[in-house]
Amino acid sequence: MKVIxxxxxxxxxxxxxxxxxxxxxxxxxxxxxxxxxxxxxxxxTGRVKKISSIIEKAERSNIDLDRIEEEMExxxxxxxxxxxxxxxxxxxxxxxxxxxxxxxxxxEKDYIKMQKESGYKSYHxxxxxxxxxxxxxxxxxxxxxxxxxxxxxxxxxxxxxxYKYKSQIPDNIKERLRNSAIAAxxxxxxxxxxxKEVINAQLMFEEKSNT
Amino acid sequence: MKVIxxxxxxxxxxxxxxxxxxxxxxxxxxxxxxxxxxxxxxxxTGRVKKISSIIEKAERSNIDLDRIEEEMExxxxxxxxxxxxxxxxxxxxxxxxxxxxxxxxxxEKDYIKMQKESGYKSYHxxxxxxxxxxxxxxxxxxxxxxxxxxxxxxxxxxxxxxYKYKSQIPDNIKERLRNSAIAAxxxxxxxxxxxKEVINAQLMFEEKSNT
Amino acid sequence: MKVIxxxxxxxxxxxxxxxxxxxxxxxxxxxxxxxxxxxxxxxxTGRVKKISSIIEKAERSNIDLDRIEEEMExxxxxxxxxxxxxxxxxxxxxxxxxxxxxxxxxxEKDYIKMQKESGYKSYHxxxxxxxxxxxxxxxxxxxxxxxxxxxxxxxxxxxxxxYKYKSQIPDNIKERLRNSAIAAxxxxxxxxxxxKEVINAQLMFEEKSNT
Amino acid sequence: MKVIxxxxxxxxxxxxxxxxxxxxxxxxxxxxxxxxxxxxxxxxTGRVKKISSIIEKAERSNIDLDRIEEEMExxxxxxxxxxxxxxxxxxxxxxxxxxxxxxxxxxEKDYIKMQKESGYKSYHxxxxxxxxxxxxxxxxxxxxxxxxxxxxxxxxxxxxxxYKYKSQIPDNIKERLRNSAIAAxxxxxxxxxxxKEVINAQLMFEEKSNT
Numbered sequence: 134m135k136v137i138x139x140x141x142x143x144x145x146x147x148x149x150x151x152x153x154x155x156x157x158x159x160x161x162x163x164x165x166x167x168x169x170x171x172x173x174x175x176x177x178t179g180r181v182k183k184i185s186s187i188i189e190k191a192e193r194s195n196i197d198l199d200r201i202e203e204e205m206e207x208x209x210x211x212x213x214x215x216x217x218x219x220x221x222x223x224x225x226x227x228x229x230x231x232x233x234x235x236x237x238x239x240x241e242k243d244y245i246k247m248q249k250e251s252g253y254k255s256y257h258x259x260x261x262x263x264x265x266x267x268x269x270x271x272x273x274x275x276x277x278x279x280x281x282x283x284x285x286x287x288x289x290x291x292x293x294x295x296y297k298y299k300s301q302i303p304d305n306i307k308e309r310l311r312n313s314a315i316a317a318x319x320x321x322x323x324x325x326x327x328x329k330e331v332i333n334a335q336l337m338f339e340e341k342s343n344t
Numbered sequence: 345m346k347v348i349x350x351x352x353x354x355x356x357x358x359x360x361x362x363x364x365x366x367x368x369x370x371x372x373x374x375x376x377x378x379x380x381x382x383x384x385x386x387x388x389t390g391r392v393k394k395i396s397s398i399i400e401k402a403e404r405s406n407i408d409l410d411r412i413e414e415e416m417e418x419x420x421x422x423x424x425x426x427x428x429x430x431x432x433x434x435x436x437x438x439x440x441x442x443x444x445x446x447x448x449x450x451x452e453k454d455y456i457k458m459q460k461e462s463g464y465k466s467y468h469x470x471x472x473x474x475x476x477x478x479x480x481x482x483x484x485x486x487x488x489x490x491x492x493x494x495x496x497x498x499x500x501x502x503x504x505x506x507y508k509y510k511s512q513i514p515d516n517i518k519e520r521l522r523n524s525a526i527a528a529x530x531x532x533x534x535x536x537x538x539x540k541e542v543i544n545a546q547l548m549f550e551e552k553s554n555t
Numbered sequence: 556m557k558v559i560x561x562x563x564x565x566x567x568x569x570x571x572x573x574x575x576x577x578x579x580x581x582x583x584x585x586x587x588x589x590x591x592x593x594x595x596x597x598x599x600t601g602r603v604k605k606i607s608s609i610i611e612k613a614e615r616s617n618i619d620l621d622r623i624e625e626e627m628e629x630x631x632x633x634x635x636x637x638x639x640x641x642x643x644x645x646x647x648x649x650x651x652x653x654x655x656x657x658x659x660x661x662x663e664k665d666y667i668k669m670q671k672e673s674g675y676k677s678y679h680x681x682x683x684x685x686x687x688x689x690x691x692x693x694x695x696x697x698x699x700x701x702x703x704x705x706x707x708x709x710x711x712x713x714x715x716x717x718y719k720y721k722s723q724i725p726d727n728i729k730e731r732l733r734n735s736a737i738a739a740x741x742x743x744x745x746x747x748x749x750x751k752e753v754i755n756a757q758l759m760f761e762e763k764s765n766t
Numbered sequence: 767m768k769v770i771x772x773x774x775x776x777x778x779x780x781x782x783x784x785x786x787x788x789x790x791x792x793x794x795x796x797x798x799x800x801x802x803x804x805x806x807x808x809x810x811t812g813r814v815k816k817i818s819s820i821i822e823k824a825e826r827s828n829i830d831l832d833r834i835e836e837e838m839e840x841x842x843x844x845x846x847x848x849x850x851x852x853x854x855x856x857x858x859x860x861x862x863x864x865x866x867x868x869x870x871x872x873x874e875k876d877y878i879k880m881q882k883e884s885g886y887k888s889y890h891x892x893x894x895x896x897x898x899x900x901x902x903x904x905x906x907x908x909x910x911x912x913x914x915x916x917x918x919x920x921x922x923x924x925x926x927x928x929y930k931y932k933s934q935i936p937d938n939i940k941e942r943l944r945n946s947a948i949a950a951x952x953x954x955x956x957x958x959x960x961x962k963e964v965i966n967a968q969l970m971f972e973e974k975s976n977t
Contacts, residue, residue, distance in 0.1 A: 141800060142800075142801065145797050145800060145801075148793075149790075149793050149797075152789050152793060153786060153789055153790065156785050156786055156789050157782075157786065157898070160781075160782050160785060160899065161899070161900050164778055164782075164899050164900035164901065165900055167774060167775075167778060168775065168778075168900065168901075170900075216501075231898055234896075234898055234903055235896075235898050263867075263868075265790070265864055265867055265868050266793065266794070266797050267794050267797035267798055267801065267803075268797065268801075270867055282493070282497050283494070283497070283531065286493050286494070286531075286535075290427075290535065290538070290542050293542050293545035293546045294538070294541060294542060294545050296545060296548065297541070297544065297545030297548055298545075306538060306541055309534065309537050309538045310538065312534050312537075313531065313534035313535055313537075313538065316527065316530045316531040316533075316534045317531055319527045319530065319531075320494065320497075320524065320527040320528055320530075320531050322527075323520065323523050323524035323527045324497075324501060324524055326520050326523075326524075327501065327505070327517060327520045327521065327524065330505060330508070330517055331501050331504050331505060333508065334504035334505050334507060334508030334509075335504045337507065337508055352589060353589075353590065356586055356589060356590075359582075360579075360582050360586075363578050363582060364575065364578055364579065367574050367575055367578050368571075368575065368687070371570075371571050371574060371688065372688070372689050375567050375571075375688050375689035375690065376689055378563060378564075378567060379564065379567075379689065379690075381689075442687055445685075445687055445692055446685075446687050474656075474657075476579070476653055476656055476657050477582065477583070477586050478583050478586035478587055478590065478592075479586065479590075481656055638923075704915070704919050705916070705919070705953065708915050708916070708953075708957075712849075712957060712960070712964050715964050715967035715968045716960070716963060716964060716967050718967060718970065719963070719966060719967030719970055720967075728960060728963055731956065731959050731960045732960065734956050734959075735953060735956035735957050735959075735960065738949065738952045738953040738955075738956045739953055741949045741952065741953075742916065742919075742946065742949040742950055742952075742953050744949075745942065745945050745946035745949045746919075746923060746946055748942050748945075748946075749923070749927070749939060749942045749943065749946065752927060752930070752939055753923050753926050753927060755930065756926035756927050756929060756930030756931075757926045759929065759930055
């Protein structure tokens, strides 16, 4: 069993990777703006999984604690939020184009075309990222989650409830969650209907703000 | 007609007020978390209106440029985002309780109970805020907009389109905007249905993260 | 004896006060720059004393734990760094001018004209600051320390050594500290000799950067 | 002659590189602290040269504007500040160890052992850094400047004066600058005398703050 100090040392490269990837993907938005082009990225967040959550997940998923770094792919996580559904696939392309450069794409799951039973939607990509720290150089796994603002709102709520009920959400709440997932999808679809209008509008708006 | 330098000097206290009010309202969220209580505030943003937008609005609203500081109430703006509709009214109460302390509430408009024809929803409160800068002390007007995440998403899109069409949005797009406003309201209502479940869940979640 | 949770609750208004005062004094620098005037403030930091340090200081200074908030004046601390010695007194004047507005000056100590035996130099001002939090309104004490960059460098080193030797620094190290205090003072005096030249130069530099 | 838009586009990868390198080197300090080891890095800043300064330097140094990216090595600049002189050489070693990993060291100049006539001291390293942006992948030059706090204070003042007098500083001010350079060196040497005492002290101090 690892002691706290060992856990903290193990997580240092993950924290560094999350910081670097946040800087790299937040910058893309500013670069599009600088070039007066529409950005498919609205905002970016990142986090390292808490030690207690790593241990819980290892138990739940039958991952040996010595194999965590090879088998748990979301210790480092980057979340990219988009305004519209189409933007998600543009971000996916951006990530593919960088594979073999500053990281390597391992595999991906499209939970938008194939949503989870709970109602969860997002596009996941797992990459291998080389990171350099005071401890030396290491390649670590990192999970990208790419989603719209409405998908993110829903997922945040669902995650709280899943935590509360230890993944045993009562049926009536599950039902309500599915209803709100439908409402979120409806909002995304209505918004996508006007997305082309909006993209040009935001571009004009940002150009003006640059002057 | 003011020259750029005069405008910039005029806006210094507004920029300072926005910075201070952001710090004050962002802190409330952290304080609730520290006390292991649910926070009605999800996040807070703020901005000072751009000079070009002030001039346009003054023309549109027939405000004399010498009377801007007394009559234009949203040069300084603070936006408070909430997870659920009920939270909005808790934030409104929080602001009322501080009236006569660090600022003074002048008046308010409930565009949630009485939404605008466009579909716009938010709760607005205008306050008078005393601010101290290298230029001396001054009382300035500031507008709070309090809204859910879904209301905010819709309003951002509508604002871009309104800018693009110079407030003359074509009828077909107006119609689509109204549909998406309905979808946003539906999402808020579904979410509010499960809000009590979620509030407790997030509390448990945050308590755990504190340890 | 307070439990951790009580300490954390007690410190919430102090943390809020430090955040607000940092925003207020950092802004002064930007305002001078915006007005193309030389700023006597180079940069600003702030901190709330750690619980363990509060307890140690209370023991060392014979302060009853129930009287900490009235008698320990540096639980909240703001540090203002200046380029030149003369700037310190301009910052002192700025603070006096605000007394009776957003805070109240209680008293002050000029450890520059009357340096401590250790070699320590800084100007200290204690103020009473009203702060509003999720817990209500409260007036707390806050200590400003105003010093040059060289005084700050020296004080940081001396503080580490004082901690290491539990305020019983060996004589030979005390002697070396006094030598480095003399070297720091010499650097400040040489810099002050050219300060008028530099103030104009930095003004030109900043004006150019604004365009 | 480039137009502003072309300049801004050219500088995008430089801005990105500076952001990434700041994140990478700031992190080293936190990692040492996490591991309860003394950090040779005190703080890190970075900047991209302003367009007007690039043009001035190109003229002064006879660099053809089409060759700027190959020949001007400080368009991207990272500054690493250390407490003590010995720390500078530890940072130099850290940078060498990463050569061939996330960047490549091209060459270096030790202006500490061989100070400039003006009194300027710093260690310079030029690296080639690969950066990925919305525009694609590119290798850019970046200059590291590694120096103590006292060297940095002096260099900042000298830079303002050099700007004011367009590199033609009058003799009497040059003389005063050399005197202050001597005072800065004296301060660094006195501090280095007690550095071993301080390194242990800061370590104890930081360990305690971690608990």
